[in-house]
Amino acid sequence: MIFKKPIQTLLLGFVIWFCLLVSIGQNPVVAATLTEAGSTSQQRIQTLPEKTVNLELGVDSFLTSIPSGYYTIANVAGLKSLLENPQTVLVDVRESSEYLLGHIPNAINIPLRTLSHNLDKIGRDRPVVLYCSTGYRSGMGVMTLHLLGYDNVQGFPPSFAGWKATGEAIAIL
Numbered sequence: 001m002i003f004k005k006p007i008q009t010l011l012l013g014f015v016i017w018f019c020l021l022v023s024i025g026q027n028p029v030v031a032a033t034l035t036e037a038g039s040t041s042q043q044r045i046q047t048l049p050e051k052t053v054n055l056e057l058g059v060d061s062f063l064t065s066i067p068s069g070y071y072t073i074a075n076v077a078g079l080k081s082l083l084e085n086p087q088t089v090l091v092d093v094r095e096s097s098e099y100l101l102g103h104i105p106n107a108i109n110i111p112l113r114t115l116s117h118n119l120d121k122i123g124r125d126r127p128v129v130l131y132c133s134t135g136y137r138s139g140m141g142v143m144t145l146h147l148l149g150y151d152n153v154q155g156f157p158p159s160f161a162g163w164k165a166t167g168e169a170i171a172i173l
Contacts, residue, residue, distance in 0.1 A: 072154060072157050073129060074158075075158060075162075076163060079104075079129065079156050079158075082127060082154075083129075087126045088129060089122060089127070091109075091121075091130045091141075092160070093110060093111060093131070093132050093137045094111065094133055096111060100173045103170065104163050104170070104171070105171040110122070112140060116148070119148070122150070125152070128150070128152055129154050129155070129156055130145075130153065130155050131156040131163075132160065133161060134159050134160075135157040135159045139157070141153075142155040
C-alpha cells in the first residue's frame with residue numbers, strides 16, 4: 001500500500017508523543033519546563049511546513065474532542081456486561097508470550113506493535129475492547145485505532161491485572 005510507511009511513521013510518532021505525555025505528567029519539573037516552552041508554540045507553528053501544522057491541528061482537534069472516560073470501560077462488571085454481546089471482539093494487545101501464560105477468556109491476541117498489520121481481525125461494525133497488563137498499551141492501541149478511523153473501540157484500563165484481582169476466570173494455552 002502506498003501510504004503504509006507514512007501511516008506507520010505517524011503512528012510511531014503519536015505513540016512516542018503519548019508515552020512522553022504520560023511520563024511528563026509524573027514529573028512536575030519537566031511539566032513546568034514544557035509549560036514555559038509552550039508559550040513559544042505559536043512561533044514554532046508559524047515556521048513549520050503546512051502539512052505539519054495541519055497534522056498538529058488535526059491531532060489537537062481529535063484529542064480535545066475526547067470526552068472524559070469516553071473510550072474506557074472502568075471496571076470488570078462493565079466489561080462482563082459488554083462481553084454478553086457475542087459480537088464484541090476482545091483483543092489482548094500484550095505480547096504472545098504474555099497471552100500464552102494467561103488471558104481473559106475468548107480474547108484474541110494482537111500484540112500492540114502488530115496492531116496496524118492486523119486490522120482485518122478488528123471489524124469496524126462490531127464493538128471492540130482492548131486490554132493489556134496494566135492499561136498503557138491498550139490506551140495506545142485505542143488511540144491508534146481511533147486515529148485510523150475506528151469509532152467502535154474502547155479500552156479496559158483495569159486490564160489483565162484488574163481482571164485477575166477480582167478472581168475472574170483466566171484462560172491458559
